[in-house]
Amino acid sequence: MNRTIIIGTVALLTALSPQTLWAQIYKDRHAPIEERVEDLLSCMTLEEKVLQLHQRTIGKNKNSNNIGEKIKDIPAGIGSLIYYEDWPEVRNDMQKKAMEESRLGIPIVFGYDAIHGYRTIYPIPLAQACAWNPSLAEKACAVSAREARMSGVDWTFSPMIDVARDPRWGRVAEGYGEDPYTNGVFAAASVRGYQGNKMDSKENVAACLKHYVGYGASEAGRDYVYTEISRQTLWDTYLPPYEMGVKAGAATVMSAFNDISGTPATAHPYALKEILKGQWAFDGVIVSDWAAVKQLVPQGFASSLKEASLKSIRAGLDIDMVSEGYLNHLAELVKEGSVPMEEVDEAVRRVLRLKFRLGLFERPYTPESSESERFLRPQDVAIAERLAEESMVLLKNKDNILPLTAGKRIALIGPMAKEQEALLGSWKGQGKAEDVTSIWEGMRKEIGEPDSLLLYAKGCDFEKEDESGFAEARAVAGKADIVVLCLGEKRSWSGENASRSTIALPNIQERLAEEMQKTGKPIVLLLSNGRPLELCRIEPLCDAILEIWQPGIAGGRPVAGILTGRINPSGKLAMTFPYSTGQIPVYYNRRGSARRHQGFYQDITSNPLYSFGYGLSYTTFEYGTPRATATTIGKDGTVTVGVEVTNTGQYDGTETVHWYVSDPYCSITRPLKELKYFEKQLIKAGETRKFHFHIDPLRDLGYVDGSGKRFVESGEYVISVGKEQIKIEVK
Numbered sequence: 093m094n095r096t097i098i099i100g101t102v103a104l105l106t107a108l109s110p111q112t113l114w115a116q117i118y119k120d121r122h123a124p125i126e127e128r129v130e131d132l133l134s135c136m137t138l139e140e141k142v143l144q145l146h147q148r149t150i151g152k153n154k155n156s157n158n159i160g161e162k163i164k165d166i167p168a169g170i171g172s173l174i175y176y177e178d179w180p181e182v183r184n185d186m187q188k189k190a191m192e193e194s195r196l197g198i199p200i201v202f203g204y205d206a207i208h209g210y211r212t213i214y215p216i217p218l219a220q221a222c223a224w225n226p227s228l229a230e231k232a233c234a235v236s237a238r239e240a241r242m243s244g245v246d247w248t249f250s251p252m253i254d255v256a257r258d259p260r261w262g263r264v265a266e267g268y269g270e271d272p273y274t275n276g277v278f279a280a281a282s283v284r285g286y287q288g289n290k291m292d293s294k295e296n297v298a299a300c301l302k303h304y305v306g307y308g309a310s311e312a313g314r315d316y317v318y319t320e321i322s323r324q325t326l327w328d329t330y331l332p333p334y335e336m337g338v339k340a341g342a343a344t345v346m347s348a349f350n351d352i353s354g355t356p357a358t359a360h361p362y363a364l365k366e367i368l369k370g371q372w373a374f375d376g377v378i379v380s381d382w383a384a385v386k387q388l389v390p391q392g393f394a395s396s397l398k399e400a401s402l403k404s405i406r407a408g409l410d411i412d413m414v415s416e417g418y419l420n421h422l423a424e425l426v427k428e429g430s431v432p433m434e435e436v437d438e439a440v441r442r443v444l445r446l447k448f449r450l451g452l453f454e455r456p457y458t459p460e461s462s463e464s465e466r467f468l469r470p471q472d473v474a475i476a477e478r479l480a481e482e483s484m485v486l487l488k489n490k491d492n493i494l495p496l497t498a499g500k501r502i503a504l505i506g507p508m509a510k511e512q513e514a515l516l517g518s519w520k521g522q523g524k525a526e527d528v529t530s531i532w533e534g535m536r537k538e539i540g541e542p543d544s545l546l547l548y549a550k551g552c553d554f555e556k557e558d559e560s561g562f563a564e565a566r567a568v569a570g571k572a573d574i575v576v577l578c579l580g581e582k583r584s585w586s587g588e589n590a591s592r593s594t595i596a597l598p599n600i601q602e603r604l605a606e607e608m609q610k611t612g613k614p615i616v617l618l619l620s621n622g623r624p625l626e627l628c629r630i631e632p633l634c635d636a637i638l639e640i641w642q643p644g645i646a647g648g649r650p651v652a653g654i655l656t657g658r659i660n661p662s663g664k665l666a667m668t669f670p671y672s673t674g675q676i677p678v679y680y681n682r683r684g685s686a687r688r689h690q691g692f693y694q695d696i697t698s699n700p701l702y703s704f705g706y707g708l709s710y711t712t713f714e715y716g717t718p719r720a721t722a723t724t725i726g727k728d729g730t731v732t733v734g735v736e737v738t739n740t741g742q743y744d745g746t747e748t749v750h751w752y753v754s755d756p757y758c759s760i761t762r763p764l765k766e767l768k769y770f771e772k773q774l775i776k777a778g779e780t781r782k783f784h785f786h787i788d789p790l791r792d793l794g795y796v797d798g799s800g801k802r803f804v805e806s807g808e809y810v811i812s813v814g815k816e817q818i819k820i821e822v823k
């Protein structure tokens with residue numbers, strides 16, 4: 093370079109403010125993300141940084157808990173918003189304000205709760221788990237991501253992967269049941285589905301693993317309350333799904349509302365800083381749950397919003413969702429020296445990284461599109477329908493009463509028969525009741541004309557004591573060959589803030605079942621609900637029971653397909669159905685008792701009515717003897733176990749094989765058995781198929797102690813599959 097050029101360059105550089113220089117770099121789409129983040133961060137003021145960590149709402153909110161805000165009230169430099177509209181217009185207007193009126197033109201990231209679909213609503217997550225088909229769940233998440241992103245949402249607050257063993261807790265509907273591994277598998281599948289290979293595509297969104305951590309342990313199923321969780325249980329039960337979700341590349345995590353043995357999750361340094369950001373090297377964003385920073389005050393952990401903000405940021409919480417604690421106190425906390433600037437920078441760095449990863453600097457606006465381009469495309473509805481089919485669980489089928497034989501006159505009785513809204517389940521996103529096929533409509537279409545084969549009476553409402561419809565229900569049942577009794581829960585009975593002291597159906601519904609039994613007609617019970625139910629009184633009254641969950645828009649179509657035999661049910665429970673509420677908590681992966689022959693309930697059975705993994709088919713499967721490639725292995729060796737499964741019945745059927753591991757004696761006691769792998773295959777009638785489980789001793793046979801260290805001990809392990817077992821020795 094000659095002298096003149098050097099002098100010229102130096103002069104030019106001196107003339108440009110540092111901000112202009114940096115601005116050129118962070119706006120360069122070809123620069124590496126980390127460089128862009130650092131460039132931008134270095135030219136932000138403290139006030140601008142604080143705004144990036146502040147989240148509010150925008151748009152019309154259909155959830156009565158939360159009130160949306162208008163553009164004019166929102167500062168241009170805000171970091172993120174929860175977006176309640178279902179089209180991009182309002183987003184784009186607000187984004188324009190951010191891009192044009194804020195000093196640095198940092199785009200806003202818009203989040204929303206698309207939990208089991210955005211507009212094309214598929215079954216609740218608990219039901220999805222019962223389908224044991226993570227790749228189908230992944231496809232459903234991809235549909236949800238596409239609909240959301242095209243409507244102005246960049247970030248979904250999903251999946252919820254809180255292991256839950258108390259069905260009184262309404263939020264069991266939102267997760268994948270009682271097993272840590274199952275929750276982890278679906279966490280990873282959801283992350284893949286939402287985020288795809290590249291989050292900056294026009295059809296992907298950032299995922300959010302929630303609620304970190306242990307929210308499912310809420311005492312007695314009451315929402316938002318204390319949770320007693322030892323470090324060992326944290327590692328055994330509640331952390332594994334998050335570790336799997338983080339490994340799958342989740343972009344964000346939401347902290348939980350619960351108090352974990354004295355330290356609320358919102359401000360839990362061990363969970364947030366040490367494990368998530370430290371041990372697991374998570375480089376994404378941690379957002380609080382709704383107003384959770386503020387709620388540290390009623391939780392007794394902070395005496396003011398300022399102290400709550402101090403404890404949260406210092407514990408590693410990046411974004412304050414709607415509390416306004418960071419907004420009002422963070423700058424002051426930094427200025428007085430209570431919060432180091434580096435900690436604010438670290439939080440902002442993560443928010444900016446998310447925005448770059450989402451491609452928001454390049455494409456801040458969402459193109460306008462018609463509803464039909466975005467929503468309910470036939471191929472997306474087909475996924476929702478298949479997922480619903482596979483999630484339904486046949487719990488009872490006395491004398492093979494199902495599938496129904498053609499030509500029978502069917503009486504559809506009960507408050508669920510013509511419901512659409514209830515079948516959507518909680519967190520229905522932008523779903524609409526009119527999109528849902530009711531059970532009645534599904535049956536009408538399935539059996540076609542004549543309608544004379546399908547009769548109907550509501551019988552009673554979901555609750556209250558009005559029996560005035562019983563007489564009509566009895567009369568209609570009297571004219572039919574079979575009663576299909578449609579009972580269950582209203583949409584609002586499960587989900588957030590929907591705890592119940594009993595998981596039995598309301599008395600009026602049980603009485604309707606008794607009335608139907610008195611008619612002497614065979615009874616097929618269809619149940620739509622967001623949690624396991626207490627069925628000990630109803631079960632003996634029915635010949636068959638089909639758990640249809642809250643199936644989303646497909647609703648009655650798969651139900652009708654199963655009743656008529658077009659579809660062979662293949663769902664298996666991901667959460668135990670207790671015999672009665674008093675047994676709660678009852679789950680399969682408990683630890684052994686000191687006296688295995690004693691300690692039972694004196695008044696009822698100690699066994700649940702239907703255990704984890706239970707579910708019938710129209711066909712029968714026979715498991716062969718499992719075989720292993722070796723019966724003794726070293727700690728760093730591997731072994732594959734396999735089993736042949738034969739379809740011995742008349743129908744083609746799909747079987748999910750569950751592989752469990754037990755470590756009968758260990759330095760710390762282990763659960764009686766733990767699910768470590770599952771696989772689902774279609775097996776034609778008469779056909780035999782092979783299933784395999786590739787065992788990595790440390791991952792599958794080992795355990796994590798209370799400090800997070802993983803071990804595998806020498807000794808004998810039992811691998812069970814169906815009713816079969818095989819032993820493996822680790823040396």
Ligand code: BGC
Pocket residue numbers: 205249302381382588
């Ligand atoms: C829920 C979260 C949800 C958030 C935002 C909270 O009340 O616990 O699951 O993501 O609201 O809507």
